[in-house]
Amino acid sequence: MSLKYIEEYRDALLARGLVKKIHLVSKKNLRLMEVCGTHTTSIFRHGIRSVLPEGITLLSGPGCPVCVTAQRDMDAFVAFARVKNVIVTTFGDLMRVPGSRSTLAREKASGADVRIVYSISDALAIARENKAKEVVFCAVGFETTIPTIAAGILMGIKEKLDNFSIYSAHKLTPPALAALMETEGVSIDGFILPGHVSVITGTRAYQDTFEKYDIPSVIAGFEPVDILTAILRLIQQNEAGAPALENAYARAVSDAGNEKAKQIMNQVFEICDATWRGIGQIPSSGMQLKQAFKKFDAAIKFGMDMPDVPEPKGCACGEILMGLKTPYDCALYKTKCTPMTPVGPCMVSSEGSCAAFYRYS
Amino acid sequence: MTEEKILLDHGSGGKVSHALFSDMILPLFENPELSKQDDGATLDIDGTKLAFSTDSYVVDPIFFPGGNIGDLAVNGTINDIAMCGAIPRFISVGLIIEEGLPVKTLKTILESMARAAQKAGVRIVTGDTKVVPQGKADKIFINTSGIGVIPPHTDVSGCNAVPGDKIIVSGTIADHGIAVLSSREGLQFDSNIQTDSAPLNKMVQSLVQSDCDVHVLRDPTRGGLGTTLNEIAAQSRVGMKIDELSLPIRGAVRGTCELLGFDPLYIANEGKLIAFVPERDAQKALEIIQQDEFGKEAMIIGDVTREDPGSVFLHTAIGGVRIIDMLTGDQLPRIC
Structure with missing residues (x-):
């Protein structure tokens, strides 16, 4: 994307015009959920909440991959870091997420070889350069990330990299939306659907959820104008009583999505049940390596079967991810739980709603 | 301090670094100069006002677009002194070098330091060189300290901002x-x-x-x-x-x-x-x-x-x- 493109969409006048329009059409009190963590950050960074009518509440959903990573998966990452001759490679956001007893950052400070990477290709490079060691990649992320991990596995096969494996804690977006709608007490009047994820999945991936729950849904990009446009359309749909599945990010998202990325993803991974932090198990919402690729499964390679563990007492991350609570409703927020001493992952990730509330409000 | 070990966060310059400073460093060294928490200390020696500051450089990589660890280390301390409202005059340089660093690389870094000092009009007047075994440091770390003279009637400090x-x-x-x-x-x-x-x-x-x-x-x-x-x-x-x-x-x-x-x-x-x-x-x-x-x-x-x-x-x-x-x-x- 050219920089000029970004500048154009940040056009302040255009945004202010949208804000005026939102105030004109907004009558009902509405609860709108942004599903993606990047949206959460953008909403805070641009002060979008502060320009909306009082009746419009924005909820931050389960769209930050770090925040929904189950405690047992974090424990597994920490356990790998403690195995001799293992180099753990991870996205930076996971470093400070607390497992039951430790974090990757603390393991690193205690001498474990934990390295921050920016993509799986960095992890593969580390494996190539360290043939005498085992390299484990902590694979978290949604549809946006999974195809790149799949491509990395295929590359590993091509290069016969036997010292490389991944621990897959991948998650899928549409099943989580459906699970949210089924949860008692959840009240959402519209979804701001994730832009990056939708580039891969396409608009069609949300069709079933939309039809089943008849809920206003708009796919949005990440600039203030994109987000304000989505909010305006969700308000218009609600005011008119005419729910629709709309694509307000057509410059990047198509109906069918990225077929090639989906094909690579489905070649290497298959759908499985997955545990989401704070929400619990959601059927068919995860992705695991297919049988043919099991030799790249770090859990099998190291015989790592982590027990399910209860989440920290008092941590409301789960309810916050479902829009049942805001960070202000959590007794730990800003007391025991801060970005310096996080209890739950929502306070760690740069895209977590608690961290965003802490930083920007 | 809630952590038992120092984490990378403690060096970020953000909240965790500040907590380390206020919870551990400041109470142990407590004095009026340090308590002001400016970029450098302002000292009064028999009526002459001086600014004194130190900084260590561990940037990775040591060469980056437009500069290297050498000119960075000189400019950084010059600026810390200048931010006290002072005119920087003299600088010290401490080098911690990892065994195996190419001499050519060291020379390039030192040449940039010399050029940076000359451009700013300060002199590098004292220093120290240590070499540590491979793996005990990463290529080269540099500490610079410096002093400068604060012109009379200058009172610049982070404590002096006022509404308006x-x-x-x-x-x-x-x-x-x-x-x-x-x-x-x-x-x-x-x-x-x-x-x-x-x-x-x-x-x-x-x-x-x-x-x-x-x-x-x-x-x-x-x-x-x-x-x-x-x-x-x-x-x-x-x-x-x-x-x-x-x-x-x-x-x-x-x-x-x-x-x-x-x-x-x-x-x-x-x-x-x-x-x-x-x-x-x-x-x-x-x-x-x-x-x-x-x-x-x-x-x-x-x-x-x-x-x-x-x-x-x-x-x-x-x-x-x-x-x-x-x-x-x-x-x-x-x-x-």
Whole structure:
């Protein structure tokens, strides 16, 4: 994307015009959920909440991959870091997420070889350069990330990299939306659907959820104008009583999505049940390596079967991810739980709603 | 201190670093000079006012677009002294070198240090060299300390901001951090962004020798502009209001930050200062800064307010308002 493109969409006048329009059409009190963590950050960074009518509440959903990573998966990452001759490679956001007893950052400070990477290709490079060691990649992320991990596995096969494996804690977006709608007490009047994820999945991936729950849904990009446009359309749909599945990010998202990325993803991974932090198990919402690729499964390679563990007492991350609570409703927020001493992952990730509330409000 | 071991966060320059300083370092060393928490200490020796400062450089990689660890180490300490309103004069250099560093590399670094000192008009007058076994340091670490003379009637400190002051930044922000990142292993991307590392002592000298009443000078290095503004808001017990549209940020820097999920407000600068001056002097101070070779893109970015002491607010381009907090932990890239 050219920089000029970004500048154009940040056009302040255009945004202010949208804000005026939102105030004109907004009558009902509405609860709108942004599903993606990047949206959460953008909403805070641009002060979008502060320009909306009082009746419009924005909820931050389960769209930050770090925040929904189950405690047992974090424990597994920490356990790998403690195995001799293992180099753990991870996205930076996971470093400070607390497992039951430790974090990757603390393991690193205690001498474990934990390295921050920016993509799986960095992890593969580390494996190539360290043939005498085992390299484990902590694979978290949604549809946006999974195809790149799949491509990395295929590359590993091509290069016969036997010292490389991944621990897959991948998650899928549409099943989580459906699970949210089924949860008692959840009240959402519209979804701001994730832009990056939708580039891969396409608009069609949300069709079933939309039809089943008849809920206003708009796919949005990440600039203030994109987000304000989505909010305006969700308000218009609600005011008119005419729910629709709309694509307000057509410059990047198509109906069918990225077929090639989906094909690579489905070649290497298959759908499985997955545990989401704070929400619990959601059927068919995860992705695991297919049988043919099991030799790249770090859990099998190291015989790592982590027990399910209860989440920290008092941590409301789960309810916050479902829009049942805001960070202000959590007794730990800003007391025991801060970005310096996080209890739950929502306070760690740069895209977590608690961290965003802490930083920007 | 809640942690049992030092984590990388303790060196981020943000909240965790501050907690380490206030909880452990300050109570042990407590004295009036240190307690002011400025970039350098202001000393009064028999009526002569001096500024004294030290800084260590561990940048990775040691060469990056537009500079290297050597000129960075010299400019950094010059700037810390200048931010006390002082004219930097003498610098010391401590080298900690990893066994195996090519002599040619060391020479290149030392040559840049010599050039940087000469350009700024300071002399490197003492130093020390240590070599440690391979793996015990990463190529080279450099410590520089320096002293400078504070002209009479100069009183510049982070404690001196008052409501009504205008806040000036001397040019585009976040260039240094992004330049270093662009050349970091595992994250190489093409960009023409160069470090802004530069000596600011001449700019400061022109400012303090003018009739502008300069209250605060600070260079927003590690932790970025956002963290530095918070430090001053806390030191001076004032509020601040920053206008997003007036923040000078290069397009390429903004774009890179978008891609990696960084906020330019928290990215390091090495050749920029922020100055707090009363409104009546603001235009004149801005012009003085703009006349300096490193201040051409200076802008007035906001005001000091009486309301909300200790807090910094950003008035966003779309007409919203949000808090600018101090950096919490190192900035990490987004993953989806």
